[in-house]
Amino acid sequence: MPESKSDVLQGTLxxxxxxxxxxxxPLHGYGIARRIExxxxxxxxxxxxxxYPALLRLEQRAWVKAEWGTSETGxxxxxxxxxxxxxxxxxxxxxxxxxxxxxxxxxxxxxx
Amino acid sequence: MSWIxxxxxxxxxFFSRKRLDADLDEELCAHIELAIEEYRSNGMSxxxxxxxxxxxxxxxxxxxxxxxxxxxxxxxEEAVRDIRFAFRKLLLSPGFALxxxxxxxxxxxxxxxxxxxxxxxxxxxxxxxxxxxxxxxAGGGNxxxxxxxxxxxxxxxxx
Numbered sequence: 001m002p003e004s005k006s007d008v009l010q011g012t013l014x015x016x017x018x019x020x021x022x023x024x025x026p027l028h029g030y031g032i033a034r035r036i037e038x039x040x041x042x043x044x045x046x047x048x049x050x051x052y053p054a055l056l057r058l059e060q061r062a063w064v065k066a067e068w069g070t071s072e073t074g075x076x077x078x079x080x081x082x083x084x085x086x087x088x089x090x091x092x093x094x095x096x097x098x099x100x101x102x103x104x105x106x107x108x109x110x111x112x
Numbered sequence: 113m114s115w116i117x118x119x120x121x122x123x124x125x126f127f128s129r130k131r132l133d134a135d136l137d138e139e140l141c142a143h144i145e146l147a148i149e150e151y152r153s154n155g156m157s158x159x160x161x162x163x164x165x166x167x168x169x170x171x172x173x174x175x176x177x178x179x180x181x182x183x184x185x186x187x188x189e190e191a192v193r194d195i196r197f198a199f200r201k202l203l204l205s206p207g208f209a210l211x212x213x214x215x216x217x218x219x220x221x222x223x224x225x226x227x228x229x230x231x232x233x234x235x236x237x238x239x240x241x242x243x244x245x246x247x248x249x250a251g252g253g254n255x256x257x258x259x260x261x262x263x264x265x266x267x268x269x270x271x
Binding site: 029049052056057077078 | 114117118121124135136138139140142143145146147150168169170171172174175178179182183246
């Protein structure tokens, strides 16, 4: 393997899923997994299956809702879409994430 | 209050496990099939596409398991399973079951009897206003030789 892939950090998968749904609209599990792989340009090693427990977690908190529908190739699949409280959650999690990232950046910056 | 939502969702999931299991299986199947379609459209053979799809997915069984743990009330499900198992075991060896039940019954019964006697005689205070001020009046020499109240009253009068 040329480059090492990093594992998905605990808690970031949820935000990735929410963001994906925000930008793509209703999507099935496979679509979400592929989209995350594409956006991250395959730098995270994601077992596509781990998306499902994450989706369940989001569904239980009513941040996403699921409905059976038909895929573009005519296959029956469960489609997930954001709810209103899901949108609110994105704003909040984004803020958290940016704060953490900014803190880390300060530590990683070359000291002088 | 998202934990209440989670709890409610877990409780309702507990009662429709069969349907949700079927739902999950269908969803995971659809995922694999969609992946196979994509790999095939990239020119893989059916077999290669299936292998690649399963590899990209990771362990289907593990996903199903962690999904179930997240979904319902795993500790309750486990307790129900344990109780069922215990009953099955007891039904398989009725002699042992009967002995165990009888032992418990006799043990509990004996304890109840001893405690209720002790409770009535020793633990509960006498049903008078100031039990501290009660005295036992007895004849001179023999300590155990007590008298009833009327008897004592009459001997008091006599003296």
